[in-house]
Amino acid sequence: MSDDQRAAPDARLRVLLVDDHPSLLKALTRLVGQACDVVGSCHTGTEALEAAVRLRPDVMVIDVHLPDVDGFDVCRVAAATARTGVVILTGADDPAIARHAREAGASAVVLKHRLGDDLLPAIAAAARR
Amino acid sequence: MSSAPPLPTRGHESTAEPPVPPALDSNVVIWPTPGGTTTPSCEHVRARVARELHDDIAQRIGALSAELGLLRERLVDAPADVRENVDSALSETASIGADVQRIARGLHPPRLEQQGLDAAIRQHCEALARAHQLAVDVQSDDLPLSIDRGAALCIYRIVQEALHNVVKHSGADRADVTLTATPQAIVVRIADRGVGFETRRTRLDDTLGLIGMYERAQMARAELRVSSSPGTGTIVEAHVPMRVTLAGTS
Numbered sequence: 001m002s003d004d005q006r007a008a009p010d011a012r013l014r015v016l017l018v019d020d021h022p023s024l025l026k027a028l029t030r031l032v033g034q035a036c037d038v039v040g041s042c043h044t045g046t047e048a049l050e051a052a053v054r055l056r057p058d059v060m061v062i063d064v065h066l067p068d069v070d071g072f073d074v075c076r077v078a079a080a081t082a083r084t085g086v087v088i089l090t091g092a093d094d095p096a097i098a099r100h101a102r103e104a105g106a107s108a109v110v111l112k113h114r115l116g117d118d119l120l121p122a123i124a125a126a127a128r129r
Numbered sequence: 130m131s132s133a134p135p136l137p138t139r140g141h142e143s144t145a146e147p148p149v150p151p152a153l154d155s156n157v158v159i160w161p162t163p164g165g166t167t168t169p170s171c172e173h174v175r176a177r178v179a180r181e182l183h184d185d186i187a188q189r190i191g192a193l194s195a196e197l198g199l200l201r202e203r204l205v206d207a208p209a210d211v212r213e214n215v216d217s218a219l220s221e222t223a224s225i226g227a228d229v230q231r232i233a234r235g236l237h238p239p240r241l242e243q244q245g246l247d248a249a250i251r252q253h254c255e256a257l258a259r260a261h262q263l264a265v266d267v268q269s270d271d272l273p274l275s276i277d278r279g280a281a282l283c284i285y286r287i288v289q290e291a292l293h294n295v296v297k298h299s300g301a302d303r304a305d306v307t308l309t310a311t312p313q314a315i316v317v318r319i320a321d322r323g324v325g326f327e328t329r330r331t332r333l334d335d336t337l338g339l340i341g342m343y344e345r346a347q348m349a350r351a352e353l354r355v356s357s358s359p360g361t362g363t364i365v366e367a368h369v370p371m372r373v374t375l376a377g378t379s
Contacts, residue, residue, distance in 0.1 A: 021184075027192035031199045091187045091230050095255060096240075096248070112191030113226020116198025116219045 013127050016057040017041040018048040018074070019089065020067050024112070028061065028119075035120050045069035052078040059085040059107075059126045061119070064097060072104040079105030085126030087119070172237075172282060179237035182229055190226040197222060231256075238285060246281040247272060250288055250306060261296045269308040276315065277372045283349040284308070284317050284369050290341045291319035291365040299323025299363060314351075314368040322362040328355070342367075 013036040019025045020043045029038050039055045042048045045066040052060055052074070060078050064071040075086045086106040090097050093111055101109045107126035110118045201215045234256070241249040247269045254265035288306055295304045301323030309316045339355065342365065346353035350370055357363035 019188075021188035021192075024188045024192045024195070027195035027199075031195040031202075034199055034202045089191075091183060091191070091226075092234070092239075093227065093230065094252060096244075096252065111223075111226070112187060113194055113230070114223045115191050116194040116196070116201065117223065119195070119198065120202075 012037045013058045013123060014039045014055070015123060016048070016051055016055060016060045016084075018043075018045070018060065018062040018066070018071070020044065020063065020065075028115070031115065031119060032061065032123065036123060043067070045071065045074045048074050049077055052082045052084055056082050057084055059087060059123050061087045061089060061110075061123065064088055064090045064101075072100050072106075075101070075104040075106050085123075085129050087122045087126050089115075176237040179233040179239070182233040182236070183239070187226060187229050187233070190222060190229060194219065194222045194226065235289075241281055241285055242278070246276050246284060247308065249281075249285055250308070253285075253289060254292070254306065257292055257296065262302065263292070263296055264303040265292065265306060266303070267306045267308075272308055272310050272315065273371075279349065280315060280369050280371060283345055283351060284315060284367070286345050287317060287342050287351075287353070287365070287367050287369075288319060290345070294339075294363075295319070295321045295323065298326070301362065311368075314370050316366065316368050318364065318366045320362065320364045325357040325359050325361045325363050327359055328357055 015032050015036045015038055017025060017028050017032060017038060017040070019028060022043075025041055025043070029041055032038055036059075039057050040051045042051055043066075045062075045068050048060065048062060048066075051057075060075075062071045062074055066074070071088060075088060078084045079086050086104075088097070088101040088104075088106045088109045089112055090109060091112050098109050107129050108122040110122050197215060197219045201212065201219065204212055204215060234253075238249045238253065240252050247267075250269075251267050254267055257263050258265060292304060292306075295301055299321045301321040304319060304321040307316075307318045307320075342353060342355075345351070346367055346369075352368040354366045355363065356366075
């Protein structure tokens with residue numbers, strides 16, 4: 001993907017969403033869609049990797065626990081190859097998860113029970129990296 | 130008048146009295162392991178409930194938070210009191226979500242199976258430090274790379290209950306957890322320098338924290354020692370065999 005396919009500074013951010021829980025993915029799509037363009041939504045890490053390469057989103061929002069592969073592994077690949085900012089979602093307020101996320105190249109970790117407060121600012125910050 | 134025939138009994142299992150824990154009659158009490166068998170099958174129930182809380186309830190709370198966040202975005206021009214209502218609902222949702230995660234982790238620590246005993250105990254101690262201002266130093270030397278699941282669960286629960294007692298009763302602001310291995314057992318030691326207690330005046334069945342550890346030790350065939358006296362703090366030490374059978378698992 002060429003640079004002109006990326007979001008222009010004033011354009012809405014292009015965001016890929018990844019979570020295996022249907023209700024949560026639907027709610028994420030509605031929340032993020034209010035401020036950004038949701039270019040894709042996936043339920044598995046394999047789908048997410050394929051979509052990250054194909055769609056080159058500005059930001060990927062991904063659950064740490066996926067049915068097939070670890071969210072950190074997807075983050076590592078997406079951050080390195082697609083130059084996509086990554087926001088990791090987790091239920092656990094755990095310093096070790098934050099540490100693993102940083103090591104994998106993620107921009108931020110957002111707790112699921114704080115999505116309404118923290119997700120949109122985290123996406124904006126990830127896009128600025 | 131003939132007496133009624135005796136009611137049929139359901140055999141030894143249903144009539145057996147539960148084991149009576151010993152009284153503490155010195156400042157050191159040692160529980161060898163009377164015919165211990167398995168860790169309780171309730172562990173499997175706890176694990177299942179924890180999974181339900183994490184895999185479903187916590188995700189739905191996340192969805193609720195996202196929907197409330199969306200509502201707030203849409204109410205940006207609404208009166209201040211309306212926006213305050215949404216902020217309040219978001220705050221309460223976050224609080225409920227944090228409580229659900231805490232309860233799930235207490236029921237069954239996912240990290241025990243994902244990353245092992247050392248990591249699970251360290252996570253628990255970090256959480257205690259944040260919640261109760263209790264500094265816990267964890268030392269674990271020369272542990273086997275792979276620890277039997279039943280033994281790990283037993284050790285984790287003993288540490289959990291011992292530290293709960295430190296928080297609740299000792300008045301100490303720090304505790305030390307040490308894990309070492311012998312060829313036959315893993316030895317876990319939890320020590321504090323809190324108020325301690327008079328063991329001669331304490332019966333285990335009066336003291337929920339102690340009876341819980343006693344049951345854990347008994348079921349795992351572990352040896353458990355509790356030493357304490359007023360003003361000197363308390364030391365809990367358990368020698369847990371390398372292999373512990375979990376009920377209901379292969």
